[in-house]
Amino acid sequence: MSSDAPSVTSAGDLGYLRDDAALKVRNLTVSFRRGQKIFNAVSDVSFDLARGETLGLVGESGSGKTTIGRAILQLVPAHGADLGGAITYEDDDLATLSRAQMRLMRRRMQMIFQDPVSSFNPRRKVVDIVGEGLEIQGMPRDERRRRVDQALADVGLSRAMVEGRRPYQFSGGQCQRLAIARALALGPDMIVCDEPVASLDVSVQAHVINLLQDIRAARNLALIFISHDLAVVRNVSDRVAVLYMGRMVEIGRADDIYRAPAHPYTRRLLDAIPVPDPARRIPAGEGGAEPHSQLAPPSGCRFRLRCPRADALCAEVEPQLRPMAQGQYAACHHPLPELGQGNSSRPAALSTPA
Amino acid sequence: QTPTSGGTMTIINGSDIRSWDPAITSGTFPGGPMDVLDAVYGFIVYVNDKGVVTGGMAESLTSEDAITWTLKLREGVKFSDGVAYDAEAVKYNWERVADPATAAPSQAFVAGWASGMEVVDPLTLKITLPAANANFAAQIAELAPFIASPEALKVAKEKSEIKPVGAGAFLLDAWDQDVSVSMKRNPDYWDQPRPYLDTLKFAIIPETNARIATVVQGGATMMAGYPYQFGSNADADGVATKQIPIRGINRAYFNHTKGVFSDVRAREAFYSAIDRGRLMQAFTQMEGFTPPVSYFGTSSQYYDPAYSLPSYDPAKAQELISALAADGKPFEVKIVTYTNSDLKRLAAYVQQVISSYEGASATIEEVDQANLIVRCKQQLEFDLCVEGGVLVSNGAEPNISNLLRSTGNFNWGQYNNPEMDAALSAAASTVDPTAVKAAFSDVQKLVVEDLPLYIFGEQTRYLLLRDNTGGVVNSNGGILQKQFLYVCDAPCVE
Amino acid sequence: MRSAGSTYLRAAGTRLLAGIPVFVLVTFAATALSDLMPGSAAQTILGENATLEQIAALNAEYGYDRPAVIRYLDWLGGLARGDLGYTLFSRQPVAELLVNRAAVTFEIALLAMLVSLLLAIPLAMVSAARAGGLVDSTLSAVTSFLLSIPTFVSVVVLSYVFSIVLRWLPATGWVSPFVDPLGNLMFVALPVLSLSVHQSAYFFRVARSQFAATLQEDFVLVARAKGLSTSYIMLRHALRPSLPQVLTVLGLSMTFLLGGSFIVESYFAVPGIGWTVLNAVKNHDLPVVQAILSLTVVIFVVVFILVDLGYALIDPRVQAT
Amino acid sequence: MTVPSDIHPLLAVENLSCAVPGPAGAMRILTDVSFTLPHATALGIVGESGAGKSMLVKTIMDIAPSRAAVTGAVRLDGTALQSLDTRTRRTTLGRRVGMVFQNPMTSLNPFVRVGRQVEEASRKHLGLDRRAAREKAIALLRAVGIPDAAECYHGFPHQFSGGMKQRIMIATALACDPELLIADEATTALDATVQKDILDLLQTLQQRRRMSMILVTHNLGVVAGRTDEVIVMYGGRLVEHAPTERLFASPRHRYTAALLSAMPRIDQPAHTRLATIPGQPPSLAHPEPGCPFAPRCPAAIDACRAAMPPMTVSADGRHRFACHVPLDAGISGDASVRQPEAANV
Amino acid sequence: MSTLEAHPVSAGEKPLAAPRRLRWPRLTLAEAFSFLFLLLLIAGAIFADRIPGLVRPNFPYGDFSRPPEWSINGLFGTDGLGRSIFSRILHGARATLTIVGIATLISLGFGLLLGMLAGYYRGIIERFVDLFANTVAALPPILVILALLTATGPSVTTMTLALGFLEIGTYARIAKGGVISQYDRDYILAARALGASDARILLREILPNLMPTLAALVPPLMAGLIITEGSLSFLGYGIAPPAPSWGGMIADSTDLLSRFPLLIFGPILTIVCTVFALNTVGDYLSRRIDRREKQL
Numbered sequence A: 001m002s003s004d005a006p007s008v009t010s011a012g013d014l015g016y017l018r019d020d021a022a023l024k025v026r027n028l029t030v031s032f033r034r035g036q037k038i039f040n041a042v043s044d045v046s047f048d049l050a051r052g053e054t055l056g057l058v059g060e061s062g063s064g065k066t067t068i069g070r071a072i073l074q075l076v077p078a079h080g081a082d083l084g085g086a087i088t089y090e091d092d093d094l095a096t097l098s099r100a101q102m103r104l105m106r107r108r109m110q111m112i113f114q115d116p117v118s119s120f121n122p123r124r125k126v127v128d129i130v131g132e133g134l135e136i137q138g139m140p141r142d143e144r145r146r147r148v149d150q151a152l153a154d155v156g157l158s159r160a161m162v163e164g165r166r167p168y169q170f171s172g173g174q175c176q177r178l179a180i181a182r183a184l185a186l187g188p189d190m191i192v193c194d195e196p197v198a199s200l201d202v203s204v205q206a207h208v209i210n211l212l213q214d215i216r217a218a219r220n221l222a223l224i225f226i227s228h229d230l231a232v233v234r235n236v237s238d239r240v241a242v243l244y245m246g247r248m249v250e251i252g253r254a255d256d257i258y259r260a261p262a263h264p265y266t267r268r269l270l271d272a273i274p275v276p277d278p279a280r281r282i283p284a285g286e287g288g289a290e291p292h293s294q295l296a297p298p299s300g301c302r303f304r305l306r307c308p309r310a311d312a313l314c315a316e317v318e319p320q321l322r323p324m325a326q327g328q329y330a331a332c333h334h335p336l337p338e339l340g341q342g343n344s345s346r347p348a349a350l351s352t353p354a
Numbered sequence B: 001q002t003p004t005s006g007g008t009m010t011i012i013n014g015s016d017i018r019s020w021d022p023a024i025t026s027g028t029f030p031g032g033p034m035d036v037l038d039a040v041y042g043f044i045v046y047v048n049d050k051g052v053v054t055g056g057m058a059e060s061l062t063s064e065d066a067i068t069w070t071l072k073l074r075e076g077v078k079f080s081d082g083v084a085y086d087a088e089a090v091k092y093n094w095e096r097v098a099d100p101a102t103a104a105p106s107q108a109f110v111a112g113w114a115s116g117m118e119v120v121d122p123l124t125l126k127i128t129l130p131a132a133n134a135n136f137a138a139q140i141a142e143l144a145p146f147i148a149s150p151e152a153l154k155v156a157k158e159k160s161e162i163k164p165v166g167a168g169a170f171l172l173d174a175w176d177q178d179v180s181v182s183m184k185r186n187p188d189y190w191d192q193p194r195p196y197l198d199t200l201k202f203a204i205i206p207e208t209n210a211r212i213a214t215v216v217q218g219g220a221t222m223m224a225g226y227p228y229q230f231g232s233n234a235d236a237d238g239v240a241t242k243q244i245p246i247r248g249i250n251r252a253y254f255n256h257t258k259g260v261f262s263d264v265r266a267r268e269a270f271y272s273a274i275d276r277g278r279l280m281q282a283f284t285q286m287e288g289f290t291p292p293v294s295y296f297g298t299s300s301q302y303y304d305p306a307y308s309l310p311s312y313d314p315a316k317a318q319e320l321i322s323a324l325a326a327d328g329k330p331f332e333v334k335i336v337t338y339t340n341s342d343l344k345r346l347a348a349y350v351q352q353v354i355s356s357y358e359g360a361s362a363t364i365e366e367v368d369q370a371n372l373i374v375r376c377k378q379q380l381e382f383d384l385c386v387e388g389g390v391l392v393s394n395g396a397e398p399n400i401s402n403l404l405r406s407t408g409n410f411n412w413g414q415y416n417n418p419e420m421d422a423a424l425s426a427a428a429s430t431v432d433p434t435a436v437k438a439a440f441s442d443v444q445k446l447v448v449e450d451l452p453l454y455i456f457g458e459q460t461r462y463l464l465l466r467d468n469t470g471g472v473v474n475s476n477g478g479i480l481q482k483q484f485l486y487v488c489d490a491p492c493v494e
Numbered sequence C: 001m002r003s004a005g006s007t008y009l010r011a012a013g014t015r016l017l018a019g020i021p022v023f024v025l026v027t028f029a030a031t032a033l034s035d036l037m038p039g040s041a042a043q044t045i046l047g048e049n050a051t052l053e054q055i056a057a058l059n060a061e062y063g064y065d066r067p068a069v070i071r072y073l074d075w076l077g078g079l080a081r082g083d084l085g086y087t088l089f090s091r092q093p094v095a096e097l098l099v100n101r102a103a104v105t106f107e108i109a110l111l112a113m114l115v116s117l118l119l120a121i122p123l124a125m126v127s128a129a130r131a132g133g134l135v136d137s138t139l140s141a142v143t144s145f146l147l148s149i150p151t152f153v154s155v156v157v158l159s160y161v162f163s164i165v166l167r168w169l170p171a172t173g174w175v176s177p178f179v180d181p182l183g184n185l186m187f188v189a190l191p192v193l194s195l196s197v198h199q200s201a202y203f204f205r206v207a208r209s210q211f212a213a214t215l216q217e218d219f220v221l222v223a224r225a226k227g228l229s230t231s232y233i234m235l236r237h238a239l240r241p242s243l244p245q246v247l248t249v250l251g252l253s254m255t256f257l258l259g260g261s262f263i264v265e266s267y268f269a270v271p272g273i274g275w276t277v278l279n280a281v282k283n284h285d286l287p288v289v290q291a292i293l294s295l296t297v298v299i300f301v302v303v304f305i306l307v308d309l310g311y312a313l314i315d316p317r318v319q320a321t
Numbered sequence D: 001m002t003v004p005s006d007i008h009p010l011l012a013v014e015n016l017s018c019a020v021p022g023p024a025g026a027m028r029i030l031t032d033v034s035f036t037l038p039h040a041t042a043l044g045i046v047g048e049s050g051a052g053k054s055m056l057v058k059t060i061m062d063i064a065p066s067r068a069a070v071t072g073a074v075r076l077d078g079t080a081l082q083s084l085d086t087r088t089r090r091t092t093l094g095r096r097v098g099m100v101f102q103n104p105m106t107s108l109n110p111f112v113r114v115g116r117q118v119e120e121a122s123r124k125h126l127g128l129d130r131r132a133a134r135e136k137a138i139a140l141l142r143a144v145g146i147p148d149a150a151e152c153y154h155g156f157p158h159q160f161s162g163g164m165k166q167r168i169m170i171a172t173a174l175a176c177d178p179e180l181l182i183a184d185e186a187t188t189a190l191d192a193t194v195q196k197d198i199l200d201l202l203q204t205l206q207q208r209r210r211m212s213m214i215l216v217t218h219n220l221g222v223v224a225g226r227t228d229e230v231i232v233m234y235g236g237r238l239v240e241h242a243p244t245e246r247l248f249a250s251p252r253h254r255y256t257a258a259l260l261s262a263m264p265r266i267d268q269p270a271h272t273r274l275a276t277i278p279g280q281p282p283s284l285a286h287p288e289p290g291c292p293f294a295p296r297c298p299a300a301i302d303a304c305r306a307a308m309p310p311m312t313v314s315a316d317g318r319h320r321f322a323c324h325v326p327l328d329a330g331i332s333g334d335a336s337v338r339q340p341e342a343a344n345v
Numbered sequence E: 001m002s003t004l005e006a007h008p009v010s011a012g013e014k015p016l017a018a019p020r021r022l023r024w025p026r027l028t029l030a031e032a033f034s035f036l037f038l039l040l041l042i043a044g045a046i047f048a049d050r051i052p053g054l055v056r057p058n059f060p061y062g063d064f065s066r067p068p069e070w071s072i073n074g075l076f077g078t079d080g081l082g083r084s085i086f087s088r089i090l091h092g093a094r095a096t097l098t099i100v101g102i103a104t105l106i107s108l109g110f111g112l113l114l115g116m117l118a119g120y121y122r123g124i125i126e127r128f129v130d131l132f133a134n135t136v137a138a139l140p141p142i143l144v145i146l147a148l149l150t151a152t153g154p155s156v157t158t159m160t161l162a163l164g165f166l167e168i169g170t171y172a173r174i175a176k177g178g179v180i181s182q183y184d185r186d187y188i189l190a191a192r193a194l195g196a197s198d199a200r201i202l203l204r205e206i207l208p209n210l211m212p213t214l215a216a217l218v219p220p221l222m223a224g225l226i227i228t229e230g231s232l233s234f235l236g237y238g239i240a241p242p243a244p245s246w247g248g249m250i251a252d253s254t255d256l257l258s259r260f261p262l263l264i265f266g267p268i269l270t271i272v273c274t275v276f277a278l279n280t281v282g283d284y285l286s287r288r289i290d291r292r293e294k295q296l
């Protein structure tokens, strides 16, 4: 597919794509060379993101979540990787930008990483790290200082608390707040959060999630929120995209998907969420097959080997995303029926503790 | 004990030979290349330990008038390829030495008389010299003693291709370059039942201490060296030392062609500047050396007490050095020596002492042992060239000519004084002892006046050997006549 | 799954390919080196009285007057035919000489390796099992001392003690093990010991830290939770995972041992390649120098191929990359 | 004690404390932890990272680091383990308790065939010969849901995916038919779907084999549907211990409650504010007197900062908590009686 | 700001009470000795000429080959020419340390540059660095330098350059490995996300993290150079006499060993202690890295 006509695609078969979105990802394909073999980490993924919106990316390990996040920010390593498709931000095709333009663009798009500690250079002082982006953008010293103070304040820290310290002198939660401050300092309007709370304890996690949500609201930020914890994604996302082995298998409003997933894989993911509800003695499941090697994906639907509903069609034809009755889009030949019609054992509403 | 046949001996040498070319002869010190060549070729005549020229492969080399010399060969001697060791063969060999293309060290010496050779019969070669030379036989023993099968020599295109086909006591068995040379008994040796040994091996060990330890432990039969090197090892069980009764001098060459030592005052300054007894002490790390006063030892029949070398006198040395400096001849000495730690120490001592004089300095250049001769004799890139071993000087010839004559083989410093040549010729052209002594007296006078060489020590050579080594017969002041060696049942070294 | 055999072969093949440029680089440099040399082989062969014309003639005959590239190609051609030229003086075929001399060095190097390993590995296991204990701290002190002894020091000291003072071991020489096995052992004892001083300490350190690291692994904790005994855990669980690292070091130590052979062989007059190359360098015996340089590279490549194969044997995870 | 063994709890932990020397003095990793675990019961242990969960089970298993100073007693079926000599203790534990660790990638020895790793404990402790051990291993592999168990027996760990490896680990832990299975964060390193499979497997096995199980996790959701009792740890102390339902329904300790409300839940709409716990986890190197949670506790009173609250036990004796200002008992009406916990169980 | 108020938690938070500082690990006895020894050695080498009472290295201070005695000049005895072995050791240290220091600077400089470029850009530079490192690793350094020195004649400059040149590969390989291992670290990605240029990433992010590793590597590699230099001098290809050198002194005393065994003590002690001290300092530095990594 040609990358210069994303609007055609969006207008055509994929109704979930909007022309007015800030970020447009069209037919993104990322492949890595592994020795002789080409390995598609992301295949033909299209989505978009409007200002102030949060998109949750879920999927199991290796499904390509991080790769998508990095590809958006043009951070996929140069050697051994091939990018296909187009990524535009506010009508700028990122691939065609010059270095200088891209550097300017980075003011607007930022990233937060999973491991707060390792996303800081252990040998540098945190104040410098938070101000680094501004320095790179060539901001004068005083202005820089002001912006750093502001960013620190936004995440509930102050210069006095961080001055002269290095990353290892902070706890995980504090580091993650500093990481957010680093991203915020540039004043971006979009942030890719790659599992920002995965390594944090529940109490700290809640804290960071709240913080992100508040900032998002205050600055009208667009977020891409990558996580494998569906509960967290539920909390933060307006829309959710489910990835399986580099392909997008379901995308739609979070409410729709969580209420009634259409793709059997999404269903499985939801079923696997540990729910703090002792009332429900969880029935021991039969245990599905393990994921297939991504180097040689199965023909047709990639999920079919683990799918209870798979049939001959699934083996032959790779399903494309199509609108579901529930409202979301799913790539499945035999999508799950809408809520109420199916025989899912899962109760619709989950009880809350007192 | 009477000699018995059988057995093996290993002689340790410091470095390996470079070819089997019989024309390559350089110094008859034990442990040198000639020691190895002797085993396969055998000396045609040799100078025995009393200084008398004795028949070796040949029966005799004699002359009535010191001009016409007759070489009598033995009957039935054959090279190992079956070719006869006859007058033609000898003539061929010597003519080959005389040919500049052979690049033999003694080319100049042999070329002087090579045209005078005449084969009288297969066992007789007559040599007519251009001038009388009483020392001719001794010089042959030193400079052109080895005769190889002419056939073998003709076949070889390169020196390195020459196969050792001789008529000596042993036959080459294997040569492992830089490791060892193994030889086995020549069953057709002319002097049966000699040689006694079944096998003779030369092993290469450059490190002096390792050499000594090897002999002490019985890993080898003998090595040549000096008592100062042996230390307490000479008293170890199973080993003995044997003195080779020669008087040898330690010497260094002054460069007469260029540099400060072309001025005789500088040579005198050098003599005065250094206490030679102490120099020897630094060299050997032993005490009790008295500096030699003359080319001849005090016990030599030619010694003339009227002449003696300058003795240690630092004040005089400084005076001379300053005078030289005033003449625009700074006393800068470049010492060339080879990489032997004793010699390094010696050179360092010289440097140390010289540098302590005002206006004097010294630098040291070390070269590989094999390259010393190239550096000094050929390239003349030195002021003072220090050679390691001692040179026989108790008998007058042939070394005195080699050292002091302008065309002398060992005259590395290119000392050239017609008076000296005349005096040496005078000594050589007569067999009258008083005339010889008178001539040598002149030589001594010139040595003391001209100071052609730096003569700094007197030593005799020693062997460190297993005490059951019999038949140790030295020739030419060093080299063993290997056909006599035999293994004793009990300690038998005197 | 691909068959194990083909994986090994592929790993070895990769190494081999990587070795070729190294080989070319080194051997070509060796050829070109002779252009820098002040004294020439011809000079050395012809001796002191040679004239310039003679030297030039011989140089022409040996081909030293031609450009280095041509000489190199010639040399490569000879190599293909198994002809590496002849030694300068004794006219031994270099290839044959090298085989003999290399065997000596190999014997010493391998014995030194063996001795060091036999000493180091068990001690390292004991030491790591009781990390921080008395044995451990004593051994680590001793080895850090041994590690600091250069070969030229251990050579001097050991030979002084064992051959000059005690006279237990021969000071010099070598005899083929096929001729006199016991004598051979006596002769190689000092060279092997001298090399082992450093080597065993080195192996000990590597092995100890590797064992200690392995003992930190989760699977060792699991084994302990299973109630297995310490010695069982050491031998069955910790030993093998620690070996790849030791193997790497073993491979790398080949270069060290070859370097050490210069000192050891020249001091003990052992006719190995170290000895040979020292003499060849002195004599400007270029064919020998060049052959030894290429041999060294070949040894290095072969050793690392072996190390790779060793990994594959030890570590079930290793696949050809 | 001379009581018949069946009235002993399977595991009794009494005043277990553990300290390791740190750069700034000793770190008290565990402080006075006591609890009992009956036969055939599943117990969950939850708490934040660094709360000492792993150290607790390691101390029970006698595989704490050798530098750690351990006091208190662990009784297995009435036998005080500390009274045994090291060898017997290890053997007893190895035989009767199985353990599954957090990371299946590192807890299987990559150099040893799977089969041997599964069977080695049974060969050592049960004295099985090779054949018997092998058959048993294959049976176990099958039991943990590994297809082609016989083939897997000869495989090496790297040939299996994470979930499979964890299954193998479980088989390994089951080799001696343990009475107690300890799973320390056994699913944290795995994908969500696999995580569920493994938890299901553990649960099934526990019920089917009628063994006891300790499920260590930091995710309250994991223990919710799968355990009979839950222990909450904080700062190296046991702060609450209750039957699972009761803990979730009416937590008494304020930390437990805070933890519960901090969890995002899928039944809440997007952008719901989460409750947070202010402050930092306590420093183990410099423990302050009083309740470790006091600095972060909104309801803390002076008493909390002065002294560690004693363990309060509910009337029925099934709910224990250490808090001066507990939350109300809530629905089930088991008005707890403040009483110091009995010295022994 | 509203966000701030929304998080009273953070606002009320004190700065960390006791900041965890990275302390240098405590020195063991051996390490203390090593630092002290190196300090003394370096000081001795620098001030060798000014030490009161110490004679010049080539000054005939006493009898030939006198055994050690309790005086500054006679501490290790006198050598075969009556020179103070102690003085010669200190002056030898000067030469050795200079050679080794310059060689290390050369190799560190070029190695770091090449290694960083190779690790960052891979491709042809990496091939080149690999080839170079492999080639050098395949040959014992003594062999290469010997071959070189016979070609150019004995020269300290050549030796120094060659020693430095040969070590470039080692540093390059380590630096390359360090860069590669950091390449995908989140903080590098973070810097790139902030728009940092390659040069900036290399210099500001990667280089500081390479430093501790390299710092820990420098002392043992210097020890290796000292051994190589000593071996060459021992074989007679190193520093030319009468300039004192450790290897040369050992070689000299070796010849007199059976008669004056005590004289070899000083040079051996010095070289062994120096190598030991450098190795130990290297261990100490890497222990510090381990510790830092544990604390992170």
Ligand SMILES: Nc1ncnc2c1ncn2[C@@H]1O[C@H](COP(=O)(O)OP(=O)(O)OP(=O)(O)O)[C@@H](O)[C@H]1O
Binding pocket: A032, A033, A041, A059, A060, A061, A062, A063, A064, A065, A066, A067, A068, A077, A080, A228, A294
């Ligand atoms: N630089 C790279 N080179 C080669 N393969 C890569 C690279 N980065 C990622 N991959 C591969 O691409 C696939 C997708 O990786 P990605 O990190 O995007 O997954 P993910 O969904 O983020 O997984 P996780 O939840 O484990 O973080 C994986 O199989 C991974 O091994």
Ligand SMILES: Nc1ncnc2c1ncn2[C@@H]1O[C@H](COP(=O)(O)OP(=O)(O)OP(=O)(O)O)[C@@H](O)[C@H]1O
Binding pocket: D020, D027, D029, D047, D048, D049, D050, D051, D052, D053, D054, D055, D056, D065, D185, D218, D284
């Ligand atoms: N070997 C050890 N030496 C010193 N301290 C240790 C050791 N192991 C753990 N600790 C410390 O003990 C405390 C408790 O650790 P533990 O591993 O038991 O926590 P946890 O509750 O299992 O946490 P997590 O959820 O992260 O696994 C932590 O502060 C940890 O730093």
Ligand SMILES: [Mg+2]
Binding pocket: A065, A066, A067, A194
């Ligand atoms: Mg990821």
Ligand SMILES: [Mg+2]
Binding pocket: D053, D054, D055, D184, D185
């Ligand atoms: Mg844990």
Ligand code: NI
Binding pocket: A156, A207, A208, A210, A211, D276, E006, E007, E009, E010
């Ligand atoms: Ni907050």
